[in-house]
Amino acid sequence: NPASIGRSGVGQIYQIHVLQSEGFNILHDLFPSLKDKLLNEYNIRLYSLKNYGKFVINGNLLKQNLTKDIEWLGIDRFTLETAMRKELCLQFGNQIEWITNARVVELIADRSANVVHGTKYRLKDSSSSLEIYGNFIIDCTGRNTSSTKWLKESLNLIVPTVQMHFGCGYVTFVGERFKTGDSSLDSKPIYFSNANVPDNNTGCYISPVRTIKSTDENSLGILSTIAVNCVNAEYPPNDSYENLLDWVKEHLDRDFPVILNSTKLCSPLVSHHRAIDDRKYVESLGKKWPRNYIL
Template sequence: MQEKAMVIGGSIAGLLAARVLSDHFKDIILIEKDSSMDDGKARIETPQANHIHILLVRGREILQGFFPELEKELLKKGANKIDFLNDSRYRLPSGWAPKFNSGIITFACTRTLLENTIRHQIQKIPKINIEQGEQITSFVLEKSNKISLKTKEGKEIHGDLIVDCTGRNTKTPTWLEDIGFPKPRETKIDSFVRYSTRRYIPSKKDRRWKMLAILNKPITNPRIGAIYPIEDGKWLVGLYSIGKNYPPTDEEGFLEFAQHLESRELYDALKDATPDSEIYGYQVQGSRKYHYEEMKQWPENFIVLGDAVSIFNPYYGQGMTSAALGAKTLDDMLKDNKVKKGFTRKFQKRLAKEISLPWILGTSEDLRWSTTVGKRPNTITRMVQNHAQKVLLLSPKSKLAAKSFQQMMHMIKSPAIIFHPAILLQLIANSIWKKDE
């Protein structure tokens, strides 16, 4: 077992990294500049915490593997167990998705509850020490191509492995450049997404769904709406739009926006519900990826994962699951290797492969909109994306198509699942039927 590992940032990515490192290092220090992590509130570094955060099934599976008691604890605190097709009323661009037991199951709650519950699990591990109120301000280059951390007070902190989990506000590109490393190549895709969210107390009216989602209609209607169940029997209601058609944060505008979704069902549900918070707005920075996997010069004791590597459009719910994928990748590599020369570069290369699927799934969909800024996908990616859109449009008529599409989006099956021969036959039959209409 190796000696000392450092994690910068107490986000979900940072907590997962600390959990992984506890199996491979004698001493783990998690550094978080927020000094109020134990008060049950969202961290200062997560202004998006008031909004809907979906944990995809693949993410749930990884979290459950690291924390066997997590699901039980979340359900005890009021989280909801959801089958994404059976418990949802899901409006797709071509109609309502079929309701059936799909086995695509995760839990729904606020991000704050999920993060705090994971943190409480972490605090039970004796070898993990959380240092709150500590701010890192730069890197220091050491011998043998390693780095150490410098705090605001000028103290240097050393570690056999240092992990940046500081999220979208990461300073790694700048700090590496300051000590002589090149800056990584950066890819940006901006679909100009903004969202507005409000908590509601639902009426006691009997409904046939736990979650309601109304998707946009490509080209004609960029508006999206969702009702997401959280603890205490409340709802988080999120309104989203692509292409600068921003949802308002005032009462009248919020409800007016909801009226013009592809279905009025969300608006009708709000008429019977009681507001339980202000309306929170959030401007998404766009999707961003640092290509650390390409860098030929790289510190031998330093890695980056989570949002510090890639920021995803939050609408697709990929952020927390991608952080979990990064933690699992680190765990898998540490089981087979010690941190020695070449380990950290290999990790960044392998991580890039692991998170390439959510990146392609999310950005390809964003790039369908002419208002999106960023490099268009290559021909093969565009063909796969067009086929995925056909499968999505087929879903209201086909349980197989609906389930396969969701399995792909939840990262429990590869995109090959939507090329199943039965789905291809259904697409052909649907095309013939349309021609005969």
């Protein structure tokens, strides 16, 4: 439950997340000891994409002869966030003020200067409003941001938006993979087949998140996050693994039912639906955009 770690607004925290290698390089520059800690304290592994990855993009198998190998961090978002927060506190703890259980409710702005000076916020279980000021105000409240409402209220600025209907759905779970009898599948801890409208509306993504020691000789010794995905509102079911398997058999390439049949479910089937998104055309506002506000 994301609320248990103070992340109730981040429903996607248990969905599959992949950290691209350049993102990992940036994290490594910022937190030089993070990599060693992840490898030694959390049983995380780095995987060579040349040797351990298989990617099918719009039905086409990508060639594995990469000119340069890429390291893939086999980790889940929950663990990475937890480890990163610890590093952030260790390195910059005395420069950060954490205000938790707080909700931003409006901007403090100066209309004539077109500047946002700060925000008003409320603490949980309190109706009184508090204020915080800064030179830069960065809205990090995610894709359900109220920025469009706040900017309208405080600066009379209307952000043009277009609703995108894309019927995106995920069911993610953690599973222990076992041998399928097909070595071309068992040798690939990372296996992605993407969904992409309009021709290819379903996908599956498998990425290792932990190495484990198992006494079962058929275990591949890895826990993986596995996500089954659609982009046409034909949402994969999450009421039972059997029903999910039936859906996978019907909608995905045969490799995936084979792998999922040989996977032991180790978590709930966590579903995520996103039928509509609001695309915000911020750039079209030019200089009308407040100078020190970042969305």
